[in-house]
Amino acid sequence: MPEQPPYLQIADVLRQRIADQEWTPGDRLPSRAQLGEECGVGEAVIRRAQEVLISQGVLEGRAGSGTYVAEPRERLRMVRSLYSGEPEGSPLRVDVAALGKGGTWESRSDAMVPAPPDIAARLGVPEGDYCVRTAYEYLSDGKPTHVSTSWEPYSITTGTLVVLPEGGPYAGTGVVRRMAEIGITVSRAVERPEPGQANAEEAVLLGVQRGALVTRIERTYYSSDGKPVETADIVVPAAYCEIVYEVPVVG
Structure with a gap:
């Protein structure tokens, strides 16, 4: 099977870090620059990974504030x-x-x-x-x-x-x-x-x-x-x- 695009791989990494409770609901994630350095990718890859997780309800973006772990929400x-x-x-x-x-x-x-x-x-x-x-x-x-x-x-x-x-x-x-x-x-x-x-x-x-x-x-x-x-x-x-x-x- 073809390898996942980098942004999807990073999305999986961020999702796992949340599952491991490194970040909990309401926590603000580190900056994209910091996450990019930690993960060895550019900020654009981090941004796309975060967009995927926001669309899935895992993260939420707050204008002018950053990206946060979303509170659990019933579907x-x-x-x-x-x-x-x-x-x-x-x-x-x-x-x-x-x-x-x-x-x-x-x-x-x-x-x-x-x-x-x-x-x-x-x-x-x-x-x-x-x-x-x-x-x-x-x-x-x-x-x-x-x-x-x-x-x-x-x-x-x-x-x-x-x-x-x-x-x-x-x-x-x-x-x-x-x-x-x-x-x-x-x-x-x-x-x-x-x-x-x-x-x-x-x-x-x-x-x-x-x-x-x-x-x-x-x-x-x-x-x-x-x-x-x-x-x-x-x-x-x-x-x-x-x-x-x-x-x-x-x-």
């Missing part, structure tokens, strides 16, 4: 179930409940955001049509678990009390109930998961290394006449969550 299970639907609360609350433990979130909505090409295609509107965009960050025990960005056609909700998903009298009541308030019946949701890598913005929000493995879930809600009324991109880091789908069996 959560996110259950996506056809049974859960959206009986109470927003898709956000359903996603938090799917983690199987209490969670919190932060959100920010922007109205009249032009729809980029891919979002316009998913919502069946012309490119550049105004949408309400809401960005969410999900937290469990104060640590990020996943993020999502929701888009709704502004033409559907403009001038109504449900224009902001997390604002106004119907804040947090969810796509199904909010749309019902303006006479639209939501009948189904479609999810399409696929593997990917965290981009720079996602890495910062999720506390992972850029390029870390993630699962991207594209979710779209449809009205009873087949028209999309909301679409969202959910990004789940593989190191923090596993995704499980429950599918009912029809006898």
Whole structure:
């Protein structure tokens, strides 16, 4: 078998030193220069080795401070179930409940955001049509678990009390109930998961290394006449969550 690249060999060395409790959770690692001298490699190799371990949740980088041994973190299970639907609360609350433990979130909505090409295609509107965009960050025990960005056609909700998903009298009541308030019946949701890598913005929000493995879930809600009324991109880091789908069996 071919020999591992140097950075993977160094990652194994650092992992073993942590396993041997040379460094314990919360400890700051020596500088890259010092580690490079100890291991007989350049700082670039140390950096790549640390990036691997950060993406795996073994280490964590702190801007302007250095690299530390990460505190042990339970890998959560996110259950996506056809049974859960959206009986109470927003898709956000359903996603938090799917983690199987209490969670919190932060959100920010922007109205009249032009729809980029891919979002316009998913919502069946012309490119550049105004949408309400809401960005969410999900937290469990104060640590990020996943993020999502929701888009709704502004033409559907403009001038109504449900224009902001997390604002106004119907804040947090969810796509199904909010749309019902303006006479639209939501009948189904479609999810399409696929593997990917965290981009720079996602890495910062999720506390992972850029390029870390993630699962991207594209979710779209449809009205009873087949028209999309909301679409969202959910990004789940593989190191923090596993995704499980429950599918009912029809006898």
